[in-house]
Amino acid sequence: MPASVPYRRPGIEHADVKVGASVRGFTSRNAAELAHWTRGRGMCIVPHSRCGRRISSADGTVALHYYTLPSPFAIARIWSIHAHSTGSTSGDMDVTIGSGPTRTYTAPTVTSPANPPIVYVEELAAKVVTATDATVTLVANTTDTIQIDSVSCYELPRPALTEDATEYGVDLESFFPQSSIHDTANESAHALAELVDDLNPRRVYINQYHTDWSTSSGSYTDVYTLPLPALAPYTGSATKSVTWAVWASMSGAGNSGTFRLTAASGATDTITLTADASTWAIYGTSTITINAEDVTKVDGLPASTWETLQLAAKVDSGGGSIRVAGLYAFDG
Amino acid sequence: MSSSPLGTVELYAVADFADNHPVGARAWRDGPINNALHYADQRAQVLVNWQEVTSGTEGQTNAAPPGGQSTSSWSEIDRAPFSASLKTDGTPYRLRIQLAGYSQGGAAVDFRLIVSDFDSIDDYVFSPPTYAETYTGITSTSTAILTPDSGLNYIDVGIQAADPALRIHSTLDDLAGTYQTVSVCELWVSVWSRYTVSTDKAILTGLHVSEYFAP
Numbered sequence: 179m180p181a182s183v184p185y186r187r188p189g190i191e192h193a194d195v196k197v198g199a200s201v202r203g204f205t206s207r208n209a210a211e212l213a214h215w216t217r218g219r220g221m222c223i224v225p226h227s228r229c230g231r232r233i234s235s236a237d238g239t240v241a242l243h244y245y246t247l248p249s250p251f252a253i254a255r256i257w258s259i260h261a262h263s264t265g266s267t268s269g270d271m272d273v274t275i276g277s278g279p280t281r282t283y284t285a286p287t288v289t290s291p292a293n294p295p296i297v298y299v300e301e302l303a304a305k306v307v308t309a310t311d312a313t314v315t316l317v318a319n320t321t322d323t324i325q326i327d328s329v330s331c332y333e334l335p336r337p338a339l340t341e342d343a344t345e346y347g348v349d350l351e352s353f354f355p356q357s358s359i360h361d362t363a364n365e366s367a368h369a370l371a372e373l374v375d376d377l378n379p380r381r382v383y384i385n386q387y388h389t390d391w392s393t394s395s396g397s398y399t400d401v402y403t404l405p406l407p408a409l410a411p412y413t414g415s416a417t418k419s420v421t422w423a424v425w426a427s428m429s430g431a432g433n434s435g436t437f438r439l440t441a442a443s444g445a446t447d448t449i450t451l452t453a454d455a456s457t458w459a460i461y462g463t464s465t466i467t468i469n470a471e472d473v474t475k476v477d478g479l480p481a482s483t484w485e486t487l488q489l490a491a492k493v494d495s496g497g498g499s500i501r502v503a504g505l506y507a508f509d510g
Numbered sequence: 511m512s513s514s515p516l517g518t519v520e521l522y523a524v525a526d527f528a529d530n531h532p533v534g535a536r537a538w539r540d541g542p543i544n545n546a547l548h549y550a551d552q553r554a555q556v557l558v559n560w561q562e563v564t565s566g567t568e569g570q571t572n573a574a575p576p577g578g579q580s581t582s583s584w585s586e587i588d589r590a591p592f593s594a595s596l597k598t599d600g601t602p603y604r605l606r607i608q609l610a611g612y613s614q615g616g617a618a619v620d621f622r623l624i625v626s627d628f629d630s631i632d633d634y635v636f637s638p639p640t641y642a643e644t645y646t647g648i649t650s651t652s653t654a655i656l657t658p659d660s661g662l663n664y665i666d667v668g669i670q671a672a673d674p675a676l677r678i679h680s681t682l683d684d685l686a687g688t689y690q691t692v693s694v695c696e697l698w699v700s701v702w703s704r705y706t707v708s709t710d711k712a713i714l715t716g717l718h719v720s721e722y723f724a725p
Contacts, residue, residue: 183692185596185693185695186596186597186598186600187550187595187596187597187598188598189598190543190546190547192514192515192539192543192544192547195535195538195539195543196535196536196539197534197535197536198535199535201535201538205543209542209543209546212546212547212550213546213549213550215550216546216549216550216553219553219593219595220593221555222555222556222557222592222593225555225556225557225558225559225560225719226557226558226559226560226590226591226592226699226717226719227558227559227560228560228562228570228571228572228573228588229569229571230563230568230569230570230571231568231569232568232569253681253682253684253685254679254681254682256591256593256679256694258590258591260589264569288576289576290576290585290586291573291586291587291588291589291700292586292589292631292632295589295591299679301681301682302685303685304685305685325568325569326569327569327573328560328588328590330558330590330591330592332555332591332592332593333593334593334679334681334692334694335593335692335693335694336681336683336684336692337681337683337690337691337692338683340684360529361528361529367527367533367538367542368524368527368528368529370527370542370546371522371524371526371527371541371542372524374541374542374545374546374549375522375524375542375545377545377546377549378549379549379552379553379554381554381555381556382555382556383556383559384556384559385559386559386560386561388560388563388571389563389568389569389571390568391563391564391565392565399564400564401563401564402561402562402563402564402716403561403562403563403564403610403653403715403716404561404562404610404653404654404655404715404716405561406559406560406561406716406718407559407606407608407718407720408556408559409606409720411552411553411554412518412552413518413519413548413549413552414518414519471552471722473511473512473517473518473551474511474512474517475511476511476664476724477604477606477662477663477664477722478511478606478722479606479663484608
């Protein structure tokens with residue numbers, strides 16, 4: 179029987195699991211379905227974010243960079259891109275994501291987000307187990323300018339997990355009433371214990387690619403007008419170390435600069451761009467400690483305070499400017 | 511909040527549940543059952559997270575109403591789809607909201623945030639459900655985190671929004687597998703604004719929406 183991934187979160191009557199009473203197969207099956215749901219529903223790998231980049235046919239191929247560690251079990255993603263033509267006529271744009279086909283879409287002249295977004299279904303050639311730059315490649319087929327207003331991406335759920343030693347899908351038939359508890363690969367109690375032990379709920383906190391920002395100041399200057407909220411899942415610790423990186427460059431060879439990420443709870447971390455950083459690329463990755471949710475609160479905010487991250491940058495030496503167009507923070 | 515008996519993760523040895531290891535009900539409850547519940551709570555995702563950059567070289571990273579709009583009428587300024595995590599009763603996980611914005615010239619502006627299926631967005635903005643957030647009378651001329659009229663920083667989306675949001679997608683069951691279907695509750699966050707003075711538009715400069723489990 180397949181290790182199916184339910185649409186809704188299955189319930190467990192954990193109060194039925196008590197000393198002196200037999201644990202029903204039904205209860206254990208629900209627990210297995212719940213674990214399948216937790217693992218198989220997919221992640222939001224690009225939380226919706228404003229972009230603001232503009233392209234025209236004169237720009238040739240333009241890439242938007244979304245860097246994160248996705249679910250290692252996902253095999254398809256849904257991308258949504260809002261775009262509009264700033265000219266008097268709508269404009270066509272070719273979109274390619276990953277190894278998928280190139281598709282042509284029309285960006286309307288109306289700026290309203292009520293325009294249906296470009297929806298691109300990306301089918302992965304391989305499961306992704308390391309942090310990766312999921313590049314959205316665009317080519318405008320118009321001399322008018324097309325503005326990319328916003329981008330988001332979520333992973334499609336899996337119909338079922340594979341019953342193997344990687345995904346740990348559990349054969350649900352092994353929990354049918356009157357079935358004996360046994361220790362066979364991907365069956366019964368031991369398999370459920372393996373699967374739950376291997377669960378690792380993760381979040382992508384920030385995955386925003388936007389217009390180029392730069393500063394030539396020798397003092398730290400904030401990149402965003404306000405810091406971005408980021409609150410980690412609670413798995414036994416009040417804090418969590420999360421991974422971060424930037425899409426950035428220095429304006430010229432030989433210059434150097436520093437990015438500083440600051441959490442509202444007090445932690446800071448830096449990424450330095452040295453003399454060879456004159457080309458745009460992912461810089462980092464590094465880690466910073468942020469607060470985790472307080473699961474006793476109605477909103478999860480510890481001490482009723484949002485945990486946030488703010489990025490700042492400064493030039494260290496050589497002059498020129500330090501530039502950034504993307505900030506990424508996720509559970510590594 | 512937590513649905514697990516212990517409210518946190520309890521470490522256990524997988525080998526304790528193998529052959530020839532008698533397991534008591536308490537070990538089963540406090541180990542795999544507890545952790546399955548807690549991890550399911552914590553799979554909540556960040557759905558929307560952006561802030562305006564302090565300066566840019568191309569288009570705007572904030573969201574403003576399009577030109578030619580009438581004053582005092584709602585116009586949509588940002589819209590985002592997401593795949594909702596559904597609780598056992600079919601309602602979505604609680605959504606934590608933070609919205610930042612300002613009034614261009616200081617005359618009072620309003621923002622409204624709604625969550626619904628794609629087809630109901632237009633209806634909901636004019637007849638908002640009880641869980642919609644409205645930010646009335648914003649006069650700040652600089653970016654600030656705004657407080658909704660409800661005073662709450664979260665919303666609980668009702669079943670009436672979740673049910674019509676069901677979408678069926680065709681997808682492979684595994685790499686190089688065969689096509690099957692999966693169901694997704696695809697909801698949309700939509701932010702609207704209105705203003706009374708044509709030169710004083712409502713500008714959205716940041717938005718955060720994240721899931722949080724609450725029974």
